[in-house]
Amino acid sequence: MLEEIVFKIGGEQGQGLDSTADTFATVVNRLGYWVYYYKTFQSRIKGGHTDFTIRLARKRVLAAVPRVHVLAAMDQESIDLLSKELVNNGLLLADAHFKPTAPANVDLIAFDMTAIARELGNPIYRGMVAIGASAALLGIPLQGFKDYVAQRFSRRGRDIVEANWTALQRGWDEAKKLAGSRTFEMAPPPEDDGNRILIAGNEAMVLGALAAGCRAVFAYPITPASEVLETAAKLFPRYGGVAVQMEDELSALAAAVGAQFAGVRAMTATAGPGISLMQENLGWAGMCEIPVVVIDTQRGGPSTGMPTKHEQSDLFALCLGGHGEAPRIVIAPGTVEQAYADAALAFNLADNYHCPVLIASDLGLAHWKTSVPPFQLSDITIDRGPLVSTEELLHMGRNVFQRYARTETGVSPRSLPGQPNGQYLASGSEHGPTGKVTEDPANRRYMMDRRLRRLRGPLELNGQPVPGVRYSGDENPEVLLISYGSPIGAVWEGADILRGEGIRTGVAQVRVIQPMPVQELQPLIDRAGHTFVVENNALGQFAFLMRAHGIHGRIGSVLKYDGTLFQADEVASRVKQALLTEGVAAD
Numbered sequence: 001m002l003e004e005i006v007f008k009i010g011g012e013q014g015q016g017l018d019s020t021a022d023t024f025a026t027v028v029n030r031l032g033y034w035v036y037y038y039k040t041f042q043s044r045i046k047g048g049h050t051d052f053t054i055r056l057a058r059k060r061v062l063a064a065v066p067r068v069h070v071l072a073a074m075d076q077e078s079i080d081l082l083s084k085e086l087v088n089n090g091l092l093l094a095d096a097h098f099k100p101t102a103p104a105n106v107d108l109i110a111f112d113m114t115a116i117a118r119e120l121g122n123p124i125y126r127g128m129v130a131i132g133a134s135a136a137l138l139g140i141p142l143q144g145f146k147d148y149v150a151q152r153f154s155r156r157g158r159d160i161v162e163a164n165w166t167a168l169q170r171g172w173d174e175a176k177k178l179a180g181s182r183t184f185e186m187a188p189p190p191e192d193d194g195n196r197i198l199i200a201g202n203e204a205m206v207l208g209a210l211a212a213g214c215r216a217v218f219a220y221p222i223t224p225a226s227e228v229l230e231t232a233a234k235l236f237p238r239y240g241g242v243a244v245q246m247e248d249e250l251s252a253l254a255a256a257v258g259a260q261f262a263g264v265r266a267m268t269a270t271a272g273p274g275i276s277l278m279q280e281n282l283g284w285a286g287m288c289e290i291p292v293v294v295i296d297t298q299r300g301g302p303s304t305g306m307p308t309k310h311e312q313s314d315l316f317a318l319c320l321g322g323h324g325e326a327p328r329i330v331i332a333p334g335t336v337e338q339a340y341a342d343a344a345l346a347f348n349l350a351d352n353y354h355c356p357v358l359i360a361s362d363l364g365l366a367h368w369k370t371s372v373p374p375f376q377l378s379d380i381t382i383d384r385g386p387l388v389s390t391e392e393l394l395h396m397g398r399n400v401f402q403r404y405a406r407t408e409t410g411v412s413p414r415s416l417p418g419q420p421n422g423q424y425l426a427s428g429s430e431h432g433p434t435g436k437v438t439e440d441p442a443n444r445r446y447m448m449d450r451r452l453r454r455l456r457g458p459l460e461l462n463g464q465p466v467p468g469v470r471y472s473g474d475e476n477p478e479v480l481l482i483s484y485g486s487p488i489g490a491v492w493e494g495a496d497i498l499r500g501e502g503i504r505t506g507v508a509q510v511r512v513i514q515p516m517p518v519q520e521l522q523p524l525i526d527r528a529g530h531t532f533v534v535e536n537n538a539l540g541q542f543a544f545l546m547r548a549h550g551i552h553g554r555i556g557s558v559l560k561y562d563g564t565l566f567q568a569d570e571v572a573s574r575v576k577q578a579l580l581t582e583g584v585a586a587d
Helices: 019-029 076-085 113-119 122-137 143-156 158-179 201-211 225-237 251-262 272-289 315-320 337-352 363-367 390-396 439-454 488-500 516-525 541-548 568-581
Strands: 004-012 036-040 049-057 068-073 086-095 107-111 197-199 214-218 242-245 267-271 291-298 306-310 329-331 354-361 367-372 467-474 479-484 506-508 512-514 529-534 555-559
Touching: 004 076, 004 122, 019 036, 019 049, 019 122, 019 143, 019 197, 019 516, 036 086, 036 143, 036 363, 049 076, 068 076, 068 113, 076 086, 076 390, 076 529, 086 122, 107 122, 113 122, 113 158, 113 390, 122 143, 122 158, 122 225, 143 158, 143 568, 201 225, 201 267, 201 291, 201 363, 201 555, 214 225, 214 251, 251 272, 272 291, 272 315, 272 354, 291 337, 291 363, 291 488, 291 512, 306 363, 315 329, 315 512, 329 337, 337 367, 337 555, 354 363, 363 555, 439 541, 467 516, 479 488, 479 516, 479 568, 488 506, 512 516, 512 541, 529 541, 529 568, 555 568
Parallel strands: 004 068, 068 086, 086 107, 214 242, 214 267, 267 291, 291 354, 329 354, 479 506, 479 529, 529 555
Antiparallel strands: 004 049, 036 049, 036 367, 197 367, 291 306, 329 512, 467 506
């Protein structure tokens, strides 16, 4: 029995493979296994190759893997591209309708799935035939799939449910007959409550924002951020909120800033090209000290780049983009649970520091689904930051309120439209305490220092520090791995491989990119023999920012920028090679 199995299905885009793979992943998650589910797809609606990988295990998994146990190939291109990923004695399941040819070292199991689907009245049933056959080859009971089909298609009538049941059973029977004993057997699910949801980062961030009191999302569709707006459109109206598709990214952020000015928690979501367009309005929000939240689901760039491929190359734009100098906070969730929590955290930070908060997500986190325990609303707190009360304003009288008053922290209480005596000028031009425009040199120096002062130290909320780094591993490691965003799953698993080979290893997951958590990172680097920053870009952007903030030590980079995800064995092997290059032999 196997503790972990990897299943992959490939074919042509537009043939229903999304639904097929989603059904398989949903069922094995409901059976109680931990699931990590990712795909490869092209920048087109129909045509071109796509494939889906579903990693199911008895313990939690958070990274892509290089080897597949069962490959269901729905066209010849999938065999040509993917059969090399099969493990020794792996199984290649194919639709005999397209007369597949397979490499000599591949164990081919083929029958006419298309003919079976047509017998049942619709070629779309081919996906269910493939699921039934795959379940047989992987040793997964069929009943869970039948239960899910009954639930999913019950509204469409008994005939539809029974046709899908038949498709599942026919696939199961054919695969069992052809494979014989050449099948895998998955160990039973872990003995826990198995109560887990299967969700992607985009959906999790919407839920976190909703729990935090966000009631307005303004966005323009762009891969891989579009699901944020789509999910918000389904959920927000139920709770008195709105989700609005704007004409472009400039207006999306402008609307979000306007809503925040009015007192409504609002956000937008975009990808790299949109962040480029939003830079002026990010500066505007910084100058006016209006809190706002922006989700950036990074993808391959520059320009159109590779819209459906993973990358982490927006850090410079997120931290340093735009003209002039204005405060902004950048945080980086790496798991789906962190995406949920950080979406809520972003609003609390924005309201307390009165500046934009950017969430550095990425395609891997945004799109790939993982099993997680259900989110808890009780985990979310709402902190609206310094607000001036109506009683204080009434006591002040007219034309007295100073929105940009001098304070020790650089943050002064804000008023909301409608509060008596709370009106002020919110101008993108330099201004004094009341908001009135001035270009006085002394005022300019003070206001610049005032805005930037708030982010010169570690982040805090209600006097409590906001952790910038999450550390795990040996106290005095030979190797320290630093990473952020979704590669952290591969880094954690890669660290386990290194420890298994006798290399003391620690992992520092960076949760706050800006302000740079120098006071947390430098002691970790000082205690380590060698430090490697693992990130998906070509320039080593986070490593560069570390050095720019004075972080020093033996710091190298492990970079990947081909559009694919890091894998655990890849991280481990590249670190070992780097150690050998430096003359340090691994035990």
